[in-house]
Amino acid sequence: MILSADTIDDGTELPCDLCIVGAGAAGITLALQFLRSGLRVVLLEGGGLKPDAAAQALYRGEVADPDLHPPTDRYRQRTMGGTTTVWSGRCIPFDPIDFAARPWLGQDGWPIAYDEVARWYPAANALCEAGDCTFSAAAALPDGMRPTIRSFAPEGFDTDRIERFSPPTDFGARYRARLAASADVRVLIGANALELVTDPDGSTVRRVAVATLAGRCFAVAAGHVVVATGGIETARLLLASRRHRADGVGNAHGLVGRFYMCHIAGTIGTVKLHVPRDYVWSGYERAEDGAYCRRRWTLSEAAQRHHGVANGLLRLHFPTIPDPRHGSGPLSALYLAKPFIGYEHAKRLHNRGGGAGTWLRHLGNVAREPAATAGFFLHAVRHRALAARKYPSVIVRPPGNLFSLDYHGEQVPNFNSRVSLGRETDALGLPRVHLDWRHSPVDIRTAEVALSLLDGALRRWGRGRLDYDPAGVAHHMLRDGAYGGHHIGTARMGATPAAGVVDTECRVHGVHNLFLAGAAVFPTSSQANPTLTVVALALRLADRLKRSLAPARVA
Incomplete structure (x- = not known):
């Protein structure tokens, strides 16, 4: 079903098995895998079913060098379907060399093999409707x-x-009817995630704090949480979740927001x-x-x-x-x-x-x-x-x-190219982003x-x-700065906490029930547009979550 978040009473805590934050290519791909799962799934989308100026304004932020990077509210859409509502539709797989160690670049590559992603490309290509x-x-x-x-x-x-x-396939429009017809997946539009609230030791996300532009505030208490809000917003939400750690969630080694690539x-x-x-x-x-x-x-x-x-x-x-x-x-x-x-x-x-x-x-x-x-x-x-x-x-x-x-x-990973929190806050009180893109x-x-x-x-x-x-x-x-809407690498995958924000299963190191989906986890950017690989990795993560959550109940 699809509901407005403004129908949820203030102070409510919604229990579920899986909370997915963000209804773009990655989030919708994940949700589609649980339509008849017998699990309680909540999909949060900060925008509505159509573009809205007030929701889009939440993406505004600071850019260190405006000649090198577009404004932060460009090339991204805060609406159901995310940036698939405006993408060109170009689908290209990554190459095996993108995953390999490349000593001439000082790169260790991905901590998973190319085949771990490639086997999901056919299904991803089908969801993208690229033949x-x-x-x-x-x-x-x-x-x-x-x-x-x-x-x-x-x-x-x-x-x-x-x-x-x-x-090109607008994931929001194309798959809206399937989501609306599901009794297991509840989509809340206008639902803006403000904080990942963890235990004091940071090992478990207990709830996702949510607010609407109309002033409603509630929470989603989930057994597992997946953040799928794009390369910029994923870093923003992790960094802004500072209740128990000043540097945010999953950031013990200072890697969240680092290695920002286009x-x-x-x-x-x-x-x-x-x-x-x-x-x-x-x-x-x-x-x-x-x-x-x-x-x-x-x-x-x-x-x-x-x-x-x-x-x-x-x-x-x-x-x-x-x-x-x-x-x-x-x-x-x-x-x-x-x-x-x-x-x-x-x-x-x-x-x-x-x-x-x-x-x-x-x-x-x-x-x-x-x-x-x-x-x-x-x-x-x-x-x-x-x-x-x-x-x-x-x-x-x-x-x-x-x-x-x-x-x-x-673009090769650069530690000094980063997404961080700016000095200003948005209409919901969340710090706006500061982008310092460097090549x-x-x-x-x-x-x-x-x-x-x-x-x-x-x-x-x-x-x-x-x-x-x-x-x-x-x-x-x-001449035109960083290329368009390819926001990559701000919560990179690494075999150890010192090497990355998430592990080989896209789980945040040190937080047993928090996962990330999308180009934020890519250790390298390849020559390829990211969407096809985003969808492939989301399918891989869904398979992992199905086995973890309730193998006997998932069709």
Whole structure:
């Protein structure tokens, strides 16, 4: 059932077997595994069924360097479904090397094997509705996917890897009816977790203190508690639970909020290809299951080891939109429309200047390509705005074989990159977050190596070239700051309390009934978007909890 938290009387203590805090991808995935369990499950969601400005304002906080990180209330949604209400739907598994020890990076890797997560990817892919769990270009279509560039196989890259796309699935909307119909799972919306109240010795969470914006206060007393509120809010709740320890819950070694990672991303350079137009394909293809798929060039394990870098990928991309020299009517129309495009989707447009001369040149591009511009927007309406399975992103074939490169790379864990509590409090009295996002030299070095490898491969091939300024890579990768909504690593998994906040089962070290779900527990960030792995780990945790809670009662 789904109820408003304002229907709960003040001072009430709700008993349950399992309390899940947060109804995003991880929390809803967990709850779905207990629909007919015979257990009493409470799922707390701070937002409502639809976006609400007052609830969203609870995400506001401080950013140490606004040029390097978006405002804290951007790229996250405090509503049923969480950030799946606005995500792009990109689904990509992590790579085995992401879990391995990488001495050249000073990293011990994950304390669990890759297969421990990989075996849950098929079920996770199904929940995300991204089609078959096949991430090979050769196997995704009956005859294989067409190559990005025919007869070009750049050394140092795996060119068979693909990304699949969810419709994208809004977990709140898609799975709401199942949750509402369950007699075992009670969803409380507008229920904001304020504190994890433990025993004085911190070994057991006795209850979760909850409040609503309307002023109701109550508690949930659970045998087991899972916090699944995202990489930023998970750290915030643990740090703010200071009744018995000034440093919060699970923070005996000062690791909560540390190692905060996003991804390093940017567009750079000019790729000019001297091949027939039909030799190049940088867009999407649809698999037989309907999912959109796209190739990418991913740094091979051998290249990462040889060059001493992290994981990363490159894609062919249309030229930089704000620069009217691309001559594309559709791209210029997008630039001119930036006042009407949401922050999350137009950040790369809003972060650039452009006087009257720039606008006039963009208008000229639109005037020269009216048919292409109109066709682009008609495609966007038909295949994105109105389609159940949406075309994933903007794909524009620029005039001539002229492209830029889109880079998306791993950020290595950095102890000094962190989420902490700020000086101000929100409307519920909870300290707001303070974000101090920091990158490391190897993050930029990885991008530099990827570009250098592709540059060399194109030169040897002899039918294309990459023009870019090697000295300007850092500028382009950091121009828009930390990448979007990928908030990772603030309560990392470690084999011992000194190495991580949670153990190999995602249980907080030293607190026997408290578990964490979501990207907060990732020890590394990979080159991949986190959602698919978030859902896979949530399924793994649900399996663990089923066996622990009541094996005889769980279907």
